[in-house]
Amino acid sequence: MSNRIALDEGVAAAIEGLGGERPGHVFFVACGGSFSIMHPAKFMLDQHSSLASDLYNAAEFTSRAPRTLDARSLVILCSMTGTTKETTAAAEFARSRGARTIGMTVEAGSPLARACDHVVAFEAPYTTGVPIDAANSNYARIYQIVTELVRLFDGEDLTDRLLASLGSLQEAIDRADRSFAPLFDDYASRFASQDVVYTVASGASYGAAYSFAICVLMEMQWINSQAIHANEFFHGPFEVLDEERCFILLKGMDSTRALEERADTFLHRFGKQENILVLDAKTLDLEGIDPLFAGNLVPLIFFDTLWRFAHRIADLRQHEMLTARRYMKKIEY
Amino acid sequence: MSNRIALDEGVAAAIEGLGGERPGHVFFVACGGSFSIMHPAKFMLDQHSSLASDLYNAAEFTSRAPRTLDARSLVILCSMTGTTKETTAAAEFARSRGARTIGMTVEAGSPLARACDHVVAFEAPYTTGVPIDAANSNYARIYQIVTELVRLFDGEDLTDRLLASLGSLQEAIDRADRSFAPLFDDYASRFASQDVVYTVASGASYGAAYSFAICVLMEMQWINSQAIHANEFFHGPFEVLDEERCFILLKGMDSTRALEERADTFLHRFGKQENILVLDAKTLDLEGIDPLFAGNLVPLIFFDTLWRFAHRIADLRQHEMLTARRYMKKIEY
Known part of the structure; x- marks a missing residue:
C-alpha cells in the first residue's frame, strides 16, 4: 500500500x-x-x-x-x-x-x-x-x-x-497546514504590522527561508527582510534582536538542526515569544516519509505552509500577494 | 621601483x-x-x-x-x-x-x-x-x-x-579614503537616521557588502540590513525600493560589474539620488595595482573606506562602534 x-x-x-x-x-x-x-x-x-x-x-x-x-x-x-x-x-x-x-x-x-x-x-x-x-x-x-x-x-x-516518500508528501503538507493554522492565526496580526521580519534557517531549510524573505516578504509584501543563516546569526545579525523584532525560525530535521535549536534558545531568551514564530518539523506527522529524507522534505512543508501565513498577512495589510508590485513584470528593466 | x-x-x-x-x-x-x-x-x-x-x-x-x-x-x-x-x-x-x-x-x-x-x-x-x-x-x-x-x-x-599589487594597495586605500570623504560627509546624516539600510554587490565585492551588512550595520549599529546580490535584487528584493529607502551599492572592477551597473541604473531610476550611496571603483586611482587583480583588490578598498562611513554614522547616532553590544562578548550564549 x-x-x-x-x-x-x-x-x-x-x-x-x-x-x-x-x-x-x-x-x-x-x-x-x-x-x-x-x-x-x-x-x-x-x-x-x-x-x-x-x-x-x-x-x-x-x-x-x-x-x-x-x-x-x-x-x-x-x-x-x-x-x-x-x-x-x-x-x-x-x-x-x-x-x-x-x-x-x-x-x-x-x-x-x-x-x-x-x-x-x-x-x-x-x-x-x-x-x-x-x-x-x-x-x-x-x-x-x-x-x-x-x-x-x-x-x-x-x-x-x-x-x-514523495508519494506521501502532499498529505503531510495538508496535515501541517492544519496543525500550523492556529499558530498563524495567533501571529499574523503582529507580523502584518511590521516593517522588518527576518527568517532564520540552516541546511536543507535555508532555501525556504531565503525564498520567503526575498519573494514573499520583500517582493509581495514590501516588508524588509533577510534570510539569516542560523549560525551566522550569532556572528553579527543577532544584535538587532530585541523584544519588538519579529523572526520566523524554521527548525528542520536535517543534520544542521542543532544550529536552528541554538538560534531558537537565543531568540526566546532575548526576544518576545509572541514575536518569534517557530515552525518546528518535530511537531509534524510525517507518516510515509522515510526518515532518511525527512530533512530534505520538510522544507517543502515549510514553504507551502508559510504561503498560508503570507496570505493571512496580505489580507491584514490589504496588500494583494500576486498583483501588488511596483516593478516586477509591470515595467521594463 | x-x-x-x-x-x-x-x-x-x-x-x-x-x-x-x-x-x-x-x-x-x-x-x-x-x-x-x-x-x-x-x-x-x-x-x-x-x-x-x-x-x-x-x-x-x-x-x-x-x-x-x-x-x-x-x-x-x-x-x-x-x-x-x-x-x-x-x-x-x-x-x-x-x-x-x-x-x-x-x-x-x-x-x-x-x-x-x-x-x-x-x-x-x-x-x-x-x-x-x-x-x-x-x-x-x-x-x-x-x-x-x-x-x-x-x-x-x-x-x-x-x-x-599588494605592495601598492595601502596607498590606493588611503587615496580612496580621501576621495570618498566628501561623499560620506554628504550621505552620513541621512543614513544615520535609518532603520533599514541595504548593501548591494556581486562577484568579488559581495563579501565586503556582506560584512558591512551583518558586522557593521546590524552588529555595531543595530540597523536592519541585508547584503543583496546585485542580480538577485531584480528577483524580489527590488520591490522594497522607494524614494525613502537607503542603499549602498558597490561597483567593482571584476567581470560581474555589469550586474552592479544594472542595479545602479534601477536604484537611481526609482530611488532618490541622495539615498543611494554608490562606491564606484572606476573613480579610483589604482596606480600600481595590476589590472588583472583590480577586481579582486577593490573590495579591500570598499571594506576599509566603508568603515570610515560607519564611524561617521556611529558618531551621529551616538552608538559607539566597538563597544555598543547587547550580546556579543557581553554574555555567554
Whole structure:
C-alpha cells in the first residue's frame, strides 16, 4: 500500500542522456525563487555524493565564468516560466562551453526549455491557480535528479525511497497546514504590522527561508527582510534582536538542526515569544516519509505552509500577494 | 621601483606542506566577518583554477559533513582572534577526516592555530588599534594562498603580479579614503537616521557588502540590513525600493560589474539620488595595482573606506562602534 510515485519521465530521460559519463562538476543555476531550491538540492548532493558542485545566481554564473565549467560539467537550471533571461543566457553560456544542460521549467516551449539539452517539466500553481501535488513540484523533480546522480555515480540507490516518500508528501503538507493554522492565526496580526521580519534557517531549510524573505516578504509584501543563516546569526545579525523584532525560525530535521535549536534558545531568551514564530518539523506527522529524507522534505512543508501565513498577512495589510508590485513584470528593466 | 612585497612566510610554509599533492577539493570555512572573505577567495579561485571548492559557515560545514571532504581535501579556515568555537571545531572535524588544514588567525597561540596543520598569521587593527598595512590583512593572505594553489596546480604563476599589487594597495586605500570623504560627509546624516539600510554587490565585492551588512550595520549599529546580490535584487528584493529607502551599492572592477551597473541604473531610476550611496571603483586611482587583480583588490578598498562611513554614522547616532553590544562578548550564549 505504498504511495510510491513513478520516476519523472523528464528526469529519467535527462539522466539517460548522460550516457553513464560521470560529470566533472555539477552547477545549480537560477534566479530568485528558483535559485532558492538550489540550496536544498546542493545540500542533498553534498551529503550523498562525492560529485563536486556549485550553486550560482544565473547572471553571476555567466559573468564569473568559473574555470571548473567545461565539457564534462552538468548544469542544472530552473525558471518557473522559462522566460528568465539571465537563466536562459546561462544555459546558452554553459552549452557554449560544451557542458550538458538540464532545464527545469513549467513551460515546455519556453526559451529556457529550448536552450537546454534536456527539459524537466514540473508543476506550479501559478499556471492554473489550482493547487498542485508537491510530488510534481520543482523540489520533487530536482531531488529525483540528485538521487539518480547518486545512484549512477556513487553506487547508492536512494531513488526508490525518495519516490515512496514523495508519494506521501502532499498529505503531510495538508496535515501541517492544519496543525500550523492556529499558530498563524495567533501571529499574523503582529507580523502584518511590521516593517522588518527576518527568517532564520540552516541546511536543507535555508532555501525556504531565503525564498520567503526575498519573494514573499520583500517582493509581495514590501516588508524588509533577510534570510539569516542560523549560525551566522550569532556572528553579527543577532544584535538587532530585541523584544519588538519579529523572526520566523524554521527548525528542520536535517543534520544542521542543532544550529536552528541554538538560534531558537537565543531568540526566546532575548526576544518576545509572541514575536518569534517557530515552525518546528518535530511537531509534524510525517507518516510515509522515510526518515532518511525527512530533512530534505520538510522544507517543502515549510514553504507551502508559510504561503498560508503570507496570505493571512496580505489580507491584514490589504496588500494583494500576486498583483501588488511596483516593478516586477509591470515595467521594463 | 616596484612596491612588491614578499610572499608571506606562513603561506609559503602551508603551500610547501602540500608536498605538491593536488587537493581533491578546497573548502573555505569561517563565521561572520571572517566568512565574508571566503567569498572573494572563492571568486579568485573560480576564475583562475580548475580546483573545485565550497565555502561554508563553520557550523554548517561540520554538521553538513559533505562527502567531498576527505583525506585529499584542503580546508582553509579563518578566525581573527582564533577563538571562534565553531571554526576550531570545523578544523578538528576536517582533520578527523584526514584533510589538510590551514588556519588563518591574528593570534598564533589561539585554539584555531593549535587545531590546524598550518597557521597563516595576519594583522588586524583590533589588537593594537594601530592601522595596519592592507598587504598584511586576511584578504591579502588568502589571495596569496589562492595564487600559490594556481601556480602549483594550474600551471599559471600569478603570485608575483599579486605581490606587486599588494605592495601598492595601502596607498590606493588611503587615496580612496580621501576621495570618498566628501561623499560620506554628504550621505552620513541621512543614513544615520535609518532603520533599514541595504548593501548591494556581486562577484568579488559581495563579501565586503556582506560584512558591512551583518558586522557593521546590524552588529555595531543595530540597523536592519541585508547584503543583496546585485542580480538577485531584480528577483524580489527590488520591490522594497522607494524614494525613502537607503542603499549602498558597490561597483567593482571584476567581470560581474555589469550586474552592479544594472542595479545602479534601477536604484537611481526609482530611488532618490541622495539615498543611494554608490562606491564606484572606476573613480579610483589604482596606480600600481595590476589590472588583472583590480577586481579582486577593490573590495579591500570598499571594506576599509566603508568603515570610515560607519564611524561617521556611529558618531551621529551616538552608538559607539566597538563597544555598543547587547550580546556579543557581553554574555555567554
